[in-house]
Amino acid sequence: MHVGEQLPSLEIPVTRTLIVAGAVASRDYQDVHHDAESARQKGSPDIFMNILTTNGLVGRYITDHFGPTAELRRVAIRLGAPNYPGDTMVLTGTVEEVEGDTATVRVVGENGVGRHVTGTVTVTVPPDAPPVVPPQTPSGTPSGTAPGGAR
DSSP: OOTTOEEEEEEEEOOHHHHHHHHHHTTOOOGGGTOHHHHHHTTOSSOOOOHHHHHHHHHHHHHHHHOTTOEEEEEEEEEOSOOOTTOEEEEEEEEEEEETTEEEEEEEEEOSSSEEEEEEEEEEOOTTOOOOOOOBOTTSSBTTOOGGGOO
8 A cells, every 4th residue: 555556447337237236235125226217307317326325336446456355444426427227337545644554545546427436445454454366357357357367
């Protein structure tokens, strides 16, 4: 962990199932997260992801990078452009500060409409944590990486 470290990007397909499942799992029964007709009546072109699902995906992004022993200490996010079904959200991160075994990471999530989420995550990684090996895709490249290693 060092200041300026760029985390590999993570592409998340935004599906209806992800949006609805996230809303139900977080007990957010607002109709704009599961009923397309209601969402349209309220001015949205379709259902859209709730903030709790986004918050969970940001947490997953950080723990995927820093490993299973990483502890999220603080997650502070702000939503922007909605995540609609059929789009892809791409999460990126940069380590902004390191103090001992704790880092503050700036996270940005963008989709086809614009910037969906911005924020910071404070994460602690125990000093005895095993090294993190990026998950591999079926093609053998690290997850979130294009073939050939491009990001």
